[in-house]
Amino acid sequence: MKILLCCAGGFSTNMLMQNMRKVVQQSAKLNDADFDFTAIPADSIESQIDGWDIVLVGPQITHKIDFIKSILEPRDIPYAVIDKDVYGQMDGATVMKLALVTHKKHQLAKQAI
Numbered sequence: 282m283k284i285l286l287c288c289a290g291g292f293s294t295n296m297l298m299q300n301m302r303k304v305v306q307q308s309a310k311l312n313d314a315d316f317d318f319t320a321i322p323a324d325s326i327e328s329q330i331d332g333w334d335i336v337l338v339g340p341q342i343t344h345k346i347d348f349i350k351s352i353l354e355p356r357d358i359p360y361a362v363i364d365k366d367v368y369g370q371m372d373g374a375t376v377m378k379l380a381l382v383t384h385k386k387h388q389l390a391k392q393a394i
Contacts, residue, residue, distance in 0.1 A: 282315060282316055282317075282334045282335065282380070282381075282384060283317045283319075283332060283333045283334045283335075284301070284316065284317065284319075284333070284334065284335055284336075284337060284380050285319055285320075285321065285326075285329075285330070285337070286298055286318065286319070286320040286321070286336075286337050286339065287320075287321060287322075287323050287336050287337065287338050287339065287342065287349060288320055288321075288322065288323065288338075288339035288341065288342060289322060289323065289342050290321075290322030290323075290324075293339075293368075293371070294320040294339055295320050296371055297320075297363075297368065297371050297373060297376060298318045298319075298320050299373075300371050300373025300374075300376075301318060301376055301377050301380075302316070302318055302373075303373060304373045304374045304377045305377065311377075323338075323342045323345045323348070323349060326349060326352055327352050330352055330353070331356075333358060334358070335359050335360065335361070335380055335383060335384045335387075336349070336353055336358060336359075336360040336361075337360070337361055337362075337363055337379065337380055338360055338361065338363065339363055340362060340364065340365035340368050341368075343362055346362065357391075359383050359384055359386070359387035360383070361379050361380070361383040363376055363379065367379075
């Protein structure tokens with residue numbers, strides 16, 4: 282699964298991404314080779330969106346959610362906004378669960394059509 286973290290371009294999202302990677306590496310059920318992570322500033326999303334399975338939006342850029350949705354929805358790419366408290370704690374496990382659940386729900390919704 283290719284997970285794109287969309288943020289304001291700061292250091293903290295890279296820290297969260299590293300925590301997510303550690304969760305995958307330490308998991309008995311998840312395989313590190315099955316995951317790819319990248320963090321980009323929200324303003325770069327349009328030029329870098331192709332090929333990603335899910336986008337996680339940092340809470341500091343929720344004011345740009347309409348812009349982000351306008352890029353993701355026509356491409357049928359699921360997204361979720363990371364809770365500010367979870368983000369503040371750099372809780373990689375909870376954010377990985379958010380990514381996996383959001384991606385699975387999106388896949389199930391596509392199958393139901």
